[in-house]
Amino acid sequence: MDQTEKTPLALEAFLPYTLSRAAELVSRRFATIYKDHAGLTRPEWRTLATLGQYGTLTATLIGAHSSMHKTKVSRAVQSLEERKWLKRRTDENDRRIEHLELTREGERNYRKLAELARAFEAGLKDTLGEKSFAELSRGLDAVEKQLGTDVF
Amino acid sequence: MDQTEKTPLALEAFLPYTLSRAAELVSRRFATIYKDHAGLTRPEWRTLATLGQYGTLTATLIGAHSSMHKTKVSRAVQSLEERKWLKRRTDENDRRIEHLELTREGERNYRKLAELARAFEAGLKDTLGEKSFAELSRGLDAVEKQLGTDVF
DNA sequence: CTAATTTGGTTTCATATGTAACAATCGAAT
DNA sequence: ATTCGATTGTTACATATGAAACCAAATTAG
Numbered sequence: 001m002d003q004t005e006k007t008p009l010a011l012e013a014f015l016p017y018t019l020s021r022a023a024e025l026v027s028r029r030f031a032t033i034y035k036d037h038a039g040l041t042r043p044e045w046r047t048l049a050t051l052g053q054y055g056t057l058t059a060t061l062i063g064a065h066s067s068m069h070k071t072k073v074s075r076a077v078q079s080l081e082e083r084k085w086l087k088r089r090t091d092e093n094d095r096r097i098e099h100l101e102l103t104r105e106g107e108r109n110y111r112k113l114a115e116l117a118r119a120f121e122a123g124l125k126d127t128l129g130e131k132s133f134a135e136l137s138r139g140l141d142a143v144e145k146q147l148g149t150d151v152f
Numbered sequence: 153m154d155q156t157e158k159t160p161l162a163l164e165a166f167l168p169y170t171l172s173r174a175a176e177l178v179s180r181r182f183a184t185i186y187k188d189h190a191g192l193t194r195p196e197w198r199t200l201a202t203l204g205q206y207g208t209l210t211a212t213l214i215g216a217h218s219s220m221h222k223t224k225v226s227r228a229v230q231s232l233e234e235r236k237w238l239k240r241r242t243d244e245n246d247r248r249i250e251h252l253e254l255t256r257e258g259e260r261n262y263r264k265l266a267e268l269a270r271a272f273e274a275g276l277k278d279t280l281g282e283k284s285f286a287e288l289s290r291g292l293d294a295v296e297k298q299l300g301t302d303v304f
Numbered sequence: 305c306t307a308a309t310t311t312g313g314t315t316t317c318a319t320a321t322g323t324a325a326c327a328a329t330c331g332a333a334t
Numbered sequence: 335a336t337t338c339g340a341t342t343g344t345t346a347c348a349t350a351t352g353a354a355a356c357c358a359a360a361t362t363a364g
Contacts, residue, residue, distance in 0.1 A: 008266030011201050011218065015273055015289065016182040021219055022295040023175035029299065030168040041350085049163050060312060066163065067173055069352060074314060096312045096359050114160030121167055128294045136291025137167065142284035143174040147181065193320085211343065221322065226344060248329050248342040309362070314355105321350070330341075 026124070033116050038109060043068055043076040045113070048102070051086060052110035056101045085109060178276070185268050190261060195220055195228040197265070200254070203238060204262035208253045237261060 085106030091097035237258030243249040
């Protein structure tokens, strides 16, 4: 007897759905941190975080490290530049390239937000429990390892 | 000595990021199924899947079951109605309410897509490995259980 | 060397989204 | 019965997004 005749698909147990739902739940909560504390959008936060982590980078590299579309990066960089949180420096040998770097102000805000981010993650680990958190992390790593080779 | 002085936050190991990234990777792949095979958007697919699973529902309930904003549901229902994949029936006692139900055509397409969805998930389980898949599922369940009480 | 191609990044345009305002209806309170 | 508030669903508006066109600069091909 085929179970699927009655319920071809249970959405609440279907991984693409549960994964997307969990991501939204976590994302929504985490967003309050960079939105409320700094008025940043998600692309802006990711750009800040990537530059904070890696130091000087080009826009293309920011996109690669943070999995963002180049138009998102472009707009986020503009916005952070207007805030004076980052500065551009055109490459001397290749004038298409711009090296992007956080200003002192940007660096300061990055550290502050990074601390809140770590606290958020710690709270999440606490809420989920050490074991579930570790399982989730391992599962996500597996996804990244298997599907993450896509350029985009 | 404080490790965070050098790298306040490693994005590739930060759960809100890895979760969001994994969701996008899986979502992008799964989307090809309902897009290529039926020309559906994600809200349309979710609406179809929810009605297919639960039978007759109101728009509000579809939103609750599929975690979609009511405007998304409203637009998806319109579109599916135009395709003649669902029909509306106004409640006799409360004329604000519309009972939504798949047509035979809608049902047929739902079953077809549901089968592809199950195959997709099976392939994913295969790719990730039984163990990682199970860990991921449990981790996601924990997230849902702890954070899923938000209405939205 | 010049033309064609590629690359880094921005802008344009069409689409998708959510907030808020809205219309219609219902239920409760007076 | 009438008014007020809540609920169901749609629409209008402003914003976010990505595909594609685009510009400028560099590289490759002929």
